Amino acid sequence: MxxxxxxxxxxxxxxxxxxxxxxxxxxxxxxxxxxxxxxxxxxxxxxxxxxxxxxxxxxTRKEIVDATTATESILALSADSREEVDELVDRALASGGRPSMEPMADGPMYSRSFQDPDGHLWEIVYMDPAALTQQG
CATH class of the missing domain: 3.10.180.10 (2,3-Dihydroxybiphenyl 1,2-Dioxygenase, domain 1)
Known part of the structure; x- marks a missing residue:
């Protein structure tokens, strides 16, 4: 499917x-x-x-969350490399986005995040496939 x-x-x-x-x-x-x-x-x-x-x-019958003051979700997208993570987040920040969390490097995973102009949280994540294979 x-x-x-x-x-x-x-x-x-x-x-x-x-x-x-x-x-x-x-x-x-x-x-x-x-x-x-x-x-x-x-x-x-x-x-x-x-x-x-x-x-x-x-x-919806519910109130709309003000994403600038509350978190309704975090939208995570994958990237093909650490460089691609940095490039996309840097472009977001240069285009009016705001920083969210500090970059996270945890073993085979690297991520950075930003807030879009409405405050929605976006995370760009790279997982090193070679390191994942070694762990399995």
């Missing part, structure tokens, strides 16, 4: 969010992008639907 994931995130300013993720090198699927939502293409199977808050409210 092939499964795709669509993570839905509320955003305050859709234009600002689109500009931020475009600077990180991502694209948007125009078929699912309008004034209320933008479909951020992360990979062939991973998408983030960035929904303006009034539109996001149509899909």
């Amino acid at each position: 092939s499964t795709k994931i669509f993570v839905n995130l509320p955003v305050k300013d859709l234009g600002r969010s689109k500009e931020f993720f475009t600077r990180l090198g991502y694209s948007f699927d125009p078929q699912f992008t309008d004034e209320n939502a933008a479909c951020l293409v992360i990979s062939d199977d991973i998408y983030a639907m960035l929904l303006v808050e009034p539109f996001f409210k149509n899909f």
Whole structure:
């Protein structure tokens, strides 16, 4: 079974969010992008639907979490190297993102994190496959 994931995130300013993720090198699927939502293409199977808050409210009875003051989730994406982790996080910080946690290096794993303009937490992770094979 092939499964795709669509993570839905509320955003305050859709234009600002689109500009931020475009600077990180991502694209948007125009078929699912309008004034209320933008479909951020992360990979062939991973998408983030960035929904303006009034539109996001149509899909929940709960209050929307203010991601700048509370954590609703951490979105972790894999990278192919430590250099790719650094490159993507550095680009996020240079594009208006904010630092989240200190870099973490734990054996075969290396990760760094950032907050997007709406405060959502993103973590970029590299796992050294050679070190993982040696541990098994």
